Amino acid sequence: LNRAIGEEQSQNKLSSNTKMESITEALNNLFCTAISAAFPDIQDPPVVIALAGNNPKFGDYQCNSAMPIANIYKQSGKKVNPRDLAQKILDNLPSHPMVEKCEIAGPGFINIFLDRAYVVKSLSTIFEHGVQPPTVEKKRVLIDFSSPNVAKEMHVGHLRSTIIGETIARLLEFVNFDVLRINHIGDWGTQFGMLIAHLQDRFPDYLDNMPPISDLQAFYKESKKRFDEDPEFKKRAYACVVKLQSFEPDHIKAWQLICDVSRKEFQKIYDRLDITLIERGESFYQKRTEKIVKELEEAGLLEEDEGRKIMWGDQSTNIPLTIVKSDGGFTYDSSDMAAIKQRLEEEKVDWVIYVVDLGQATHFYTLFACAKKAGILDEKKHRVDFVGFGVVLGEDKKKFKTRSGESIRLVDLLDKGMEKALDKLKEKGRDKALTPEELKRAQEAVAYGCIKYADLSHNRNHEYVFSFDKMLEDKGNTAVYLLYAYTRIKSIARTANFTPEKIKELSKKESLPLDHEKEWKLGKVLLRFPDELLKTLNDLYPHHICEYVYEIANTFTEFYESCYCVEKDSSGDIVKVNYGRILLTEATAMIMEKCFHILGLNPVEKM
Numbered sequence: 001l002n003r004a005i006g007e008e009q010s011q012n013k014l015s016s017n018t019k020m021e022s023i024t025e026a027l028n029n030l031f032c033t034a035i036s037a038a039f040p041d042i043q044d045p046p047v048v049i050a051l052a053g054n055n056p057k058f059g060d061y062q063c064n065s066a067m068p069i070a071n072i073y074k075q076s077g078k079k080v081n082p083r084d085l086a087q088k089i090l091d092n093l094p095s096h097p098m099v100e101k102c103e104i105a106g107p108g109f110i111n112i113f114l115d116r117a118y119v120v121k122s123l124s125t126i127f128e129h130g131v132q133p134p135t136v137e138k139k140r141v142l143i144d145f146s147s148p149n150v151a152k153e154m155h156v157g158h159l160r161s162t163i164i165g166e167t168i169a170r171l172l173e174f175v176n177f178d179v180l181r182i183n184h185i186g187d188w189g190t191q192f193g194m195l196i197a198h199l200q201d202r203f204p205d206y207l208d209n210m211p212p213i214s215d216l217q218a219f220y221k222e223s224k225k226r227f228d229e230d231p232e233f234k235k236r237a238y239a240c241v242v243k244l245q246s247f248e249p250d251h252i253k254a255w256q257l258i259c260d261v262s263r264k265e266f267q268k269i270y271d272r273l274d275i276t277l278i279e280r281g282e283s284f285y286q287k288r289t290e291k292i293v294k295e296l297e298e299a300g301l302l303e304e305d306e307g308r309k310i311m312w313g314d315q316s317t318n319i320p321l322t323i324v325k326s327d328g329g330f331t332y333d334s335s336d337m338a339a340i341k342q343r344l345e346e347e348k349v350d351w352v353i354y355v356v357d358l359g360q361a362t363h364f365y366t367l368f369a370c371a372k373k374a375g376i377l378d379e380k381k382h383r384v385d386f387v388g389f390g391v392v393l394g395e396d397k398k399k400f401k402t403r404s405g406e407s408i409r410l411v412d413l414l415d416k417g418m419e420k421a422l423d424k425l426k427e428k429g430r431d432k433a434l435t436p437e438e439l440k441r442a443q444e445a446v447a448y449g450c451i452k453y454a455d456l457s458h459n460r461n462h463e464y465v466f467s468f469d470k471m472l473e474d475k476g477n478t479a480v481y482l483l484y485a486y487t488r489i490k491s492i493a494r495t496a497n498f499t500p501e502k503i504k505e506l507s508k509k510e511s512l513p514l515d516h517e518k519e520w521k522l523g524k525v526l527l528r529f530p531d532e533l534l535k536t537l538n539d540l541y542p543h544h545i546c547e548y549v550y551e552i553a554n555t556f557t558e559f560y561e562s563c564y565c566v567e568k569d570s571s572g573d574i575v576k577v578n579y580g581r582i583l584l585t586e587a588t589a590m591i592m593e594k595c596f597h598i599l600g601l602n603p604v605e606k607m
């Protein structure tokens, strides 16, 4: 009976397939059915599916459940042979068009061999339907990323948040989630008191004449100096904060002027890196903060502490949030409490993601615990993630600084990237082969691509060393290597005179060849696309996608070295074209493109 049901289900699926199915998910379901049927006496038996190693003898995937199940029996005093358990699993395994055959090996591994016709069919969906996202239950997600502070500089930490956040947002959008990309800028802190007071002194007619502040950081430094040295000024600065926070119109105007200067600076970076964000800074939550503080107070959740009002999270976090300062003002903590409430209750999102440096981990874990305590966050309904990341180091392995010890301005960093990228292209003689426009496009693709990719390809929990020389290398797991690999792949179909339209036509007549060992290897890597996205969606580590495209590029190279696609004679004329392989080449390019898009890399056809 089992067998028949499995067959029917999978047959239905196959005939209606418009996208590649997640292999891991399908195998998991299949083996889950088999294992539950084989061992009804075990509750939630372990279903362990893994990719097989490189040796074709061991199949393509494995089910390694027999050993842990034998252990479970052993613990209850029953001695069983895992190989027998593996056989029992196979006896209960429904048939599925994905699986050609299974074999038991070693102590009780089940080697799974995928069916070639199934793989061909699955991969071929992309010619008709494009590269489709895996099927996941739709969610509404808010992602809080980038979030620099007004009047202070946007530093490399914000650059990491920007790059990682953008990629996660693109991934969420690709799987068709409703995504809110929020820039939680620091636009409401006490620093505005001194900035406004200084603005009033320096530009007394600021209400009528736009003050020409071009260097907001210098302006910030000046006001900070006065704040630290002049008690009179300090008093006025405090008064200004109070007036601003009670929305006094002239102070709001001054505040807007200052924010505008920063906003324009931030936008320049976002434009260059192709980043999209909705600005919704701390100021947005002022009224809501007043309200939530009252609510927390009434619920008896706040504690007096030397004039401050604090709130404790749970046992796992031993630093409380400061909800009200001793002077009655609000803090970063209080606006984050208001923000999480606004997000879950007003925006009604199912999932909130914060992309912020690891230094703020405690803040966020305490915030989540407090939100739970206050009945705002319900883990049965909501998912919240703190996506932390390590610091960026200079090549000297110390905190990333300029040679004179100043922190590095992001605009300068991007300019430097452009310069280095051009050097690299010239070194390869590309300035002679490309038109000026093509060269410019390649330069941007390389410069911004290498900065993003260097960040994304490292496990975000680790610190990483920022080195243009490393990231511009054309070997190894770098953007440059991948962009070149892509242009090479794209040029194969072009030399055989295949336009995208002709390829689509061809895909209707010709089928993907997966008989040669290297073709099969490449096909299987491509087939993993949905699984790699699902994995990243689950743990929010973008480096999985980087490793995956890198693996595609390498596997393609292996394929290309042993399988001709277009054969030319000594005079360069095409004598033979392997049409199926042209299709495989194109499928490779299409999947790489999707990965590039998620990673924010801009592939160019010529480089």
Ligand code: ARG
Pocket: 144, 146, 147, 148, 149, 184, 185, 186, 336, 339, 354, 356
């Ligand atoms: N502005 C903060 C900083 O520069 C990051 C804000 C992150 N988002 C949040 N909701 N707290 O460190």
